Amino acid sequence: MTLITTIARSPAFNRRRGGFTLVEALVAVLFMAIVIPVALSALRVASMAGEAGQRRLVAARIANRVLNDLKVENQLQGGGQRGVVQEKGVAYVWTEKNTPWTQDQMARMVLSTVSVQYNVAGRLCNVELSTLTPQPGQ
Secondary structure (H helix, E strand, O other): OOOOOOOOOHHHHHHOOOOOHHHHHHHHHHHHHHHHHHHHHHHHHHHHHHHHHHHHHHHHHHHHHHHHHHOOOOOOOOOOOOOEEOOOOOEEEEEEEEEEEEOOOOOOOOEEEEEEEEEEOOEEEEEEEEEEEOOOOO
């Protein structure tokens, strides 16, 4: 004959087994203390990159508009022109310069460049757009 004994477990014992231990809770808090600052700094970097890209796009559009306006008004050969364009609270400073085109001496062309400078997070950035135009008097 075999005797099987069973020990009755109290409901309080079963309830204790369902929770987390203090060590598990501390590990979770430590993990979150490490992960949250890293995630927030990554979001900040992504936001800054987006802002820089947006401002670069606006600067390129301004350079294109200024270059086209100067070309239409036949003022590209003057050189040394400057201006400021305000857009959404950001100042974009543009300058125009001309240099002789030396790649082909027979073409007698001038390289007209519009440079647009702007700030992103305290850093000065620059976008340049160029076109070839005939020398004055041709």
